[in-house]
Amino acid sequence: MTSKTLFNRMALIGVGLIGSSIARAAKLQGAVGSIVATARSPETRRRVAELGIADQVVESNAAAVEGADLVIVCIPVGACGPVAQEIGPYLAPGAIVSDVGSVKGSVVRDMSPHLPSNVHFVPAHPVAGTEYSGPDAGFAELFVNRWCILTPPEGTDPSATEKLAAFWSLLGANVETMSPEHHDLVLAVTSHLPHLIAYTIVGTADELQNVTRSEVLKFSAGGFRDFTRIAASDPTMWRDIFVANKDAVLEMLGRFNEDISALTRAIRNGDGNTLFEHFTRTRAIRRGIVQIGQDSPAPDFGRPHP
Amino acid sequence: MTSKTLFNRMALIGVGLIGSSIARAAKLQGAVGSIVATARSPETRRRVAELGIADQVVESNAAAVEGADLVIVCIPVGACGPVAQEIGPYLAPGAIVSDVGSVKGSVVRDMSPHLPSNVHFVPAHPVAGTEYSGPDAGFAELFVNRWCILTPPEGTDPSATEKLAAFWSLLGANVETMSPEHHDLVLAVTSHLPHLIAYTIVGTADELQNVTRSEVLKFSAGGFRDFTRIAASDPTMWRDIFVANKDAVLEMLGRFNEDISALTRAIRNGDGNTLFEHFTRTRAIRRGIVQIGQDSPAPDFGRPHP
Numbered sequence: 001m002t003s004k005t006l007f008n009r010m011a012l013i014g015v016g017l018i019g020s021s022i023a024r025a026a027k028l029q030g031a032v033g034s035i036v037a038t039a040r041s042p043e044t045r046r047r048v049a050e051l052g053i054a055d056q057v058v059e060s061n062a063a064a065v066e067g068a069d070l071v072i073v074c075i076p077v078g079a080c081g082p083v084a085q086e087i088g089p090y091l092a093p094g095a096i097v098s099d100v101g102s103v104k105g106s107v108v109r110d111m112s113p114h115l116p117s118n119v120h121f122v123p124a125h126p127v128a129g130t131e132y133s134g135p136d137a138g139f140a141e142l143f144v145n146r147w148c149i150l151t152p153p154e155g156t157d158p159s160a161t162e163k164l165a166a167f168w169s170l171l172g173a174n175v176e177t178m179s180p181e182h183h184d185l186v187l188a189v190t191s192h193l194p195h196l197i198a199y200t201i202v203g204t205a206d207e208l209q210n211v212t213r214s215e216v217l218k219f220s221a222g223g224f225r226d227f228t229r230i231a232a233s234d235p236t237m238w239r240d241i242f243v244a245n246k247d248a249v250l251e252m253l254g255r256f257n258e259d260i261s262a263l264t265r266a267i268r269n270g271d272g273n274t275l276f277e278h279f280t281r282t283r284a285i286r287r288g289i290v291q292i293g294q295d296s297p298a299p300d301f302g303r304p305h306p
Numbered sequence: 307m308t309s310k311t312l313f314n315r316m317a318l319i320g321v322g323l324i325g326s327s328i329a330r331a332a333k334l335q336g337a338v339g340s341i342v343a344t345a346r347s348p349e350t351r352r353r354v355a356e357l358g359i360a361d362q363v364v365e366s367n368a369a370a371v372e373g374a375d376l377v378i379v380c381i382p383v384g385a386c387g388p389v390a391q392e393i394g395p396y397l398a399p400g401a402i403v404s405d406v407g408s409v410k411g412s413v414v415r416d417m418s419p420h421l422p423s424n425v426h427f428v429p430a431h432p433v434a435g436t437e438y439s440g441p442d443a444g445f446a447e448l449f450v451n452r453w454c455i456l457t458p459p460e461g462t463d464p465s466a467t468e469k470l471a472a473f474w475s476l477l478g479a480n481v482e483t484m485s486p487e488h489h490d491l492v493l494a495v496t497s498h499l500p501h502l503i504a505y506t507i508v509g510t511a512d513e514l515q516n517v518t519r520s521e522v523l524k525f526s527a528g529g530f531r532d533f534t535r536i537a538a539s540d541p542t543m544w545r546d547i548f549v550a551n552k553d554a555v556l557e558m559l560g561r562f563n564e565d566i567s568a569l570t571r572a573i574r575n576g577d578g579n580t581l582f583e584h585f586t587r588t589r590a591i592r593r594g595i596v597q598i599g600q601d602s603p604a605p606d607f608g609r610p611h612p
């Protein structure tokens with residue numbers, strides 16, 4: 001325990017990229033007294049114990065939450081409902097229950113009904129990640145200077161929201177609060193649509209008859225390889241996201257389709273001015289992202305050049 | 307002059323990212339006896355002289371090519387025709403004339419008619435670059451372990467093609483030869499379509515009413531920021547590419563649209579299996595690219611994490 005300790009006992013349900021990064025960061029920062037973790041498979045539980053990133057590894061979700069004043073569910077969004085149902089009866093009165101799911105409307109809808117009224121439910125989404133999964137992929141710095149969005153349902157005790165905000169700040173994140181619906185719209189454009197498009201184009205490139213896969217790989221440095229990183233993300237997680245955030249994703253897809261039709265028309269008509277004008281506007285966005293420290297100004301993201 | 311010297315005098319017309327990288331790499335490797343450079347604007351010529359990356363900086367394209375046994379035109383593809391017309395009369399007999407344009411069919415069509423029959427025209431495209439432009443953006447290692455595609459027109463003297471291939475190999479590149487038409491199809495999928503899609507989605511995100519620009523920037527680490535790098539590339543260069551490679555780009559866009567419709571349908575129907583199956587297949591491509599050394603396996607391309 002240090003003066004920074006915010007919770008006595010944190011339970012992590014699911015210890016993949018996000019869960020294991022929370023464990024590492026919380027330990028590094030002394031944010032919690034102790035960490036108890038569990039995961040679905042014996043392999044992951046064993047690996048978490050080996051890594052030593054939790055103080056205790058237990059075999060069931062129910063055992064994990066007992067006596068915990070902070071519970072964070074770190075599993076694919078489609079699995080959150082059943083887990084809430086499982087842990088509901090074992091939660092300590094006054095505990096804060098949270099998650100890290102990339103969709104918030106569906107998680108609130110799926111988890112809320114199973115949580116007793118004497119706990120505080122404060123859903124969260126740290127907007128940070130990599131293309132890798134599992135407990136070995138996490139690291140303590142993942143959340144530093146990234147945003148964590150909290151979406152407390154109406155009527156949530158503000159002090160519970162503040163306490164979870166303080167936790168995420170201690171892990172290095174900037175915290176913002178918004179409604180689950182607005183979160184899902186914002187993330188549809190900043191995360192879900194980009195992933196869908198990346199998955200699509202990588203699939204398209206792989207199915208051409210007149211260009212071989214070996215050519216696609218060899219000449220990928222022309223731009224394509226940037227998309228393959230995102231399209232290597234975990235299929236289960238992303239399946240769940242698109243199923244859970246269908247409406248917002250379909251709305252953003254509609255906008256995207258209109259815009260790509262307009263640019264297609266400009267290409268077909270050889271309308272260089274329209275293309276030039278569009279390509280000039282989009283540069284400003286990149287500058288803005290680099291300016292606020294959400295990406296590196298180094299060429300090629302700072303990729304190593306031999 | 308070293309034992310590696312392949313050409314006595316290399317002329318560079320245009321000294322931006324690519325031209326200045328060639329100058330730096332050729333000097334580092336001792337690939338040429340001397341370098342003469344020119345650029346359209348006095349500012350760029352002055353900067354090139356300051357940087358000391360050429361042995362001589364001259365004011366006109368005609369003056370640059372005189373006495374050069376290697377001439378490389380490093381300017382946007384739409385400008386290649388007029389420049390070929392300008393230099394045609396001044397080229398030394400036996401010189402190799404090349405370019406670095408991202409489209410090859412149009413460059414061959416635009417330049418060939420202006421080149422005298424006593425020079426060797428060997429078009430080239432180094433598949434390497436960053437999102438930055440201008441003589442300061444270049445570096446000697448840009449081409450190392452990247453591919454350079456040569457598209458010699460039928461009837462080209464094979465020894466000229468071999469000599470240019472040796473030059474690019476010395477700069478660190480792997481060299482491949484193919485027809486201009488096939489090049490344009492391959493690059494349409496590995497470079498031009500990705501850029502068009504990135505430019506589109508960045509524009510889409512910037513025009514939403516229900517999500518602010520500040521939200522798009524803040525939460526861009528969810529995936530969107532990867533697209534903004536590509537969409538920050540030079541507008542003139544990319545306008546020219548889409549005008550010049552219209553047919554192949556439209557063909558690839560057609561395929562992409564079919565594929566995105568299929569995934570949209572799966573989302574609309576809540577068809578998780580189709581999504582999962584698609585997302586699983588695309589991972590293999592990433593693995594392939596990393597395996598052949600065309601991208602870094604480091605999470606997030608090796609972006610700095612604080």
Ligand SMILES: NC(=O)c1ccc[n+]([C@@H]2O[C@H](COP(=O)([O-])OP(=O)(O)OC[C@H]3O[C@@H](n4cnc5c(N)ncnc54)[C@H](OP(=O)(O)O)[C@@H]3O)[C@@H](O)[C@H]2O)c1
Nearest residue numbers: 014015016017018040041044075076079101102129133134
């Ligand atoms: N990756 C990102 O970039 C990112 C960013 C922000 C938020 N998120 C969100 O964070 C959550 C976890 O993502 P992650 O990247 O940490 O995933 P991950 O590395 O794949 O880890 C997932 C964890 O969930 C467990 N799990 C999977 N399916 C389950 C089920 N049906 N029931 C119970 N447990 C299950 C896994 O257990 P086993 O190991 O035993 O299989 C594993 O411990 C997801 O909701 C995701 O939307 C991800």
Ligand SMILES: NC(=O)c1ccc[n+]([C@@H]2O[C@H](COP(=O)([O-])OP(=O)(O)OC[C@H]3O[C@@H](n4cnc5c(N)ncnc54)[C@H](OP(=O)(O)O)[C@@H]3O)[C@@H](O)[C@H]2O)c1
Nearest residue numbers: 320321322323324346347350381382385407408435439440
């Ligand atoms: N960037 C990449 O990633 C990449 C990769 C492979 C191939 N390429 C190809 O390489 C070529 C050059 O690209 P780059 O990235 O080096 O561009 P860059 O950094 O913008 O430099 C372009 C050069 O071309 C000159 N120029 C521009 N318009 C001209 C015109 N109308 N007439 C004569 N000169 C003109 C510029 O002169 P001023 O400076 O005086 O204006 C400058 O010296 C393009 O054909 C591009 O398709 C680019």
